[in-house]
Amino acid sequence: xxxxxxxxxxxxFHYIWHTSPKQRGPHYRISRPGxxxxxxxxxxxxxxxxxxxxxxxxxxxxxxxxxxxxxxxxEIEVPREDSFGDLSSPVAMTxxxxxxxxxxxxxxxIVGRLKDNPIFEKIEIAGPGFINFTFTKSYLLSSLQHLLKxxxxxxxxxxxxxxxxxxxxxxxxxxxPLHIGHARGAAVGNALCNLLAESGFTVDxxxxxxxxxxxxxxxxxxxxxxxxxxxxxxxxxxxxGYRGQYIDDEASALRAERGETYKGISFDICGxxxxxxxxxxxxxxxxKDLSRFGVTxxxxxxxxxxxFAQGEVANAIETLQQKGFIYQHANALWFxxxxxxxxxxxxxxxxxxxxxxxxSDIAYHKNKLDxxxxxxxxxxxxxxxxxxxxxESVMQAFGYDISQFRVILVxxxxxxxxxxxxxxSKRAGTFVTLSDIIDLVGADTTKFIFLTRKADSxxxxxxxxxxxxxxxxPVFYVQYANARINSILTNAREKGLEPAQGVDLALLxxxxxxxLIKKLLTYPMVLENAxxxxxxxxxxxxxxxxxxxxxxxxxxxxxxxxxxxxxxxRLSLCSAIRIVLSDALGILGVSAPEKM
RNA sequence: GCGCCUGUAGCUCAGACGGAUAGAGCAACUGCCUUCUAAGCAGUGGGUCAGGGGUUCGAAUCCCUUCAGGCGCGCCA
Numbered sequence: 182x183x184x185x186x187x188x189x190x191x192x193x194f195h196y197i198w199h200t201s202p203k204q205r206g207p208h209y210r211i212s213r214p215g216x217x218x219x220x221x222x223x224x225x226x227x228x229x230x231x232x233x234x235x236x237x238x239x240x241x242x243x244x245x246x247x248x249x250x251x252x253x254x255x256e257i258e259v260p261r262e263d264s265f266g267d268l269s270s271p272v273a274m275t276x277x278x279x280x281x282x283x284x285x286x287x288x289x290x291i292v293g294r295l296k297d298n299p300i301f302e303k304i305e306i307a308g309p310g311f312i313n314f315t316f317t318k319s320y321l322l323s324s325l326q327h328l329l330k331x332x333x334x335x336x337x338x339x340x341x342x343x344x345x346x347x348x349x350x351x352x353x354x355x356x357x358p359l360h361i362g363h364a365r366g367a368a369v370g371n372a373l374c375n376l377l378a379e380s381g382f383t384v385d386x387x388x389x390x391x392x393x394x395x396x397x398x399x400x401x402x403x404x405x406x407x408x409x410x411x412x413x414x415x416x417x418x419x420x421x422g423y424r425g426q427y428i429d430d431e432a433s434a435l436r437a438e439r440g441e442t443y444k445g446i447s448f449d450i451c452g453x454x455x456x457x458x459x460x461x462x463x464x465x466x467x468x469k470d471l472s473r474f475g476v477t478x479x480x481x482x483x484x485x486x487x488x489f490a491q492g493e494v495a496n497a498i499e500t501l502q503q504k505g506f507i508y509q510h511a512n513a514l515w516f517x518x519x520x521x522x523x524x525x526x527x528x529x530x531x532x533x534x535x536x537x538x539x540x541s542d543i544a545y546h547k548n549k550l551d552x553x554x555x556x557x558x559x560x561x562x563x564x565x566x567x568x569x570x571x572x573e574s575v576m577q578a579f580g581y582d583i584s585q586f587r588v589i590l591v592x593x594x595x596x597x598x599x600x601x602x603x604x605x606s607k608r609a610g611t612f613v614t615l616s617d618i619i620d621l622v623g624a625d626t627t628k629f630i631f632l633t634r635k636a637d638s639x640x641x642x643x644x645x646x647x648x649x650x651x652x653x654x655p656v657f658y659v660q661y662a663n664a665r666i667n668s669i670l671t672n673a674r675e676k677g678l679e680p681a682q683g684v685d686l687a688l689l690x691x692x693x694x695x696x697l698i699k700k701l702l703t704y705p706m707v708l709e710n711a712x713x714x715x716x717x718x719x720x721x722x723x724x725x726x727x728x729x730x731x732x733x734x735x736x737x738x739x740x741x742x743x744x745x746x747x748x749x750x751r752l753s754l755c756s757a758i759r760i761v762l763s764d765a766l767g768i769l770g771v772s773a774p775e776k777m
Numbered sequence: 778g779c780g781c782c783u784g785u786a787g788c789u790c791a792g793a794c795g796g797a798u799a800g801a802g803c804a805a806c807u808g809c810c811u812u813c814u815a816a817g818c819a820g821u822g823g824g825u826c827a828g829g830g831g832u833u834c835g836a837a838u839c840c841c842u843u844c845a846g847g848c849g850c851g852c853c854a
Contacts (some may be wrong), residue, residue: 514852590782
């Protein structure tokens with residue numbers, strides 16, 4: 182058995198290796214503190230709780246009554262303009278070809294069947310054939326009531342339907358501290374996992390440790406060299422060695438811990454021990470950095486070295502050989518990836534008899550597949566994009582469908598300083614660690630900035646700009662809205678205004694209030710779309726919009742006033758806004774402070 | 778040379794499976810704190826969606842092409 186992390190929470194490779202998700206029990210689900218898991222089973226019995234689902238159901242009925250069967254996917258969107266109603270559907274236009282009728286005529290037929298439904302204030306046909314729905318106030322208020330009562334369960338769509346997803350992210354080599362690029366992968370991966378877990382998927386989070394290759398050996402050799410120098414034994418520093426300050430620190434720590442034990446001893450003899458000692462400490466460091474960053478919930482840390490030790494690499498290649506996808510050429514063993522999606526075949530065993538890095542990756546991905554996940558997501562730096570076809574080929578070679586596999590490429594972060602690119606190199610020792618950035622900018626801000634961009638868009642992270650404008654950072658804007666509401670609710674409580682039974686929400690008559698309620702009710706759609714597209718950044722944009730609407734409302738209307746009944750109604754609205762704000766921030770992995 | 782990503786307001790970026798008059802923040806300028814948090818609010822200006830062609834009722838979105846930037850193309854990891 183191999184201990185992966187030297188920590189009170191031990192992750193044993195043995196456990197990962199031999200425990201299939203099935204054995205963990207059908208109810209296994211990751212839940213984070215403060216956000217208990219939703220019971221989707223229960224939710225199905227509720228009615229009138231989602232604008233989108235209600236409209237979809239009614240449209241489906243209408244289309245079936247018009248002889249459309251089976252009913253296709255119905256698109257529902259939140260229109261750009263308020264004058265286009267609360268929800269809109271282009272379904273009449275998309276059906277035009279199939280039905281061989283004019284879009285507006287189809288729309289009229291549909292509307293004819295819906296217009297008497299009491300949940301709609303009005304239904305209009307607009308433009309080339311949009312059907313625009315406007316809800317009645319009573320419908321909106323009863324939905325708000327549901328939101329207040331059901332809270333989190335109200336906000337969820339069961340996108341995943343219990344499907345098992347494995348997300349592998351960060352997976353930085355344990356050769357030094359994490360930097361800004363890893364941080365982006367961590368922020369995106371963490372938010373995505375939260376999002377999927379909250380959307381009805383069963384999510385496992387995994388970190389793959391490349392502890393078997395040359396890089397880790399170089400790490401050990403670097404520390405070895407510095408250590409020898411500290412003991413007065415001048416050995417040349419390895420040409421490709423790691424040169425950061427942390428290497429010196431590790432060498433000092435090694436000397437403090439082990440004294441002169443290794444002085445003058447050749448690397449051939451003590452190298453394995455020093456390397457193992459060093460990279461274990463690097464893993465602890467990485468874990469600590471991730472923890473400071475608020476990303477701590479990996480379910481498994483998978484060791485490449487252990488995959489070798491368990492014979493999985495040899496087995497995987499043997500399996501491919503039996504399937505006829507391995508051949509020998511020029512003293513090396515090749516995987517015939519061109520049989521699938523790759524543009525050239527790939528070496529798995531070099532002519533010197535060593536496995537390539539790709540070989541252990543084959544074994545690792547086979548291992549993932551064999552564990553029975555419905556979907557496997559890898560989050561990689563964009564510089565690894567050329568790797569996708571060969572891994573997809575591996576999937577297919579083992580007989581799996583590549584639609585089960587999804588790589589999310591996280592684009593490079595250009596670290597800037599004074600508007601100039603700041604080149605980082607771990608080996609040259611010129612890099613800004615994640616830890617530095619957390620000290621400088623803060624974990625919340627850093628995460629939020631990463632999550633205001635699509636994963637595949639390039640991103641300039643200017644240390645000057647980010648620190649100088651931190652007071653105007655959008656994350657504070659959103660958190661401030663939450664803190665303000667909290668302050669109002671606290672004030673109300675101190676004045677003895679406890680939320681009474683039978684709050685009359687109908688007193689919320691201001692147009693700003695109805696617009697806010699509608700915005701709250703679109704939140705489940707935002708989550709659903711974000712989960713379906715694996716794009717957590719959509720939540721970030723929604724949050725900014727909702728916060729802006731609240732700040733405006735706050736400025737124009739007093740919540741706590743003379744009229745007790747109105748006060749209660751407005752306090753309820755504020756509570757609902759706070760539920761959504763803190764829920765969304767929680768999914769993004771950003772804190773929702775009560776005071777600021 | 779081939780492949781992947783990107784190109785939208787002065788800057789940083791959104792823009793949903795092709796949908797209605799292309800949006801937000803920052804920066805700039807002008808107002809608003811004796812009232813629940815001014816890390817806030819209100820207002821003003823700002824666009825050939827890199828260029829060109831195509832597909833159709835409709836294109837920032839799909840296809841082709843040119844240009845620009847980034848990344849990748851090893852018996853490295």
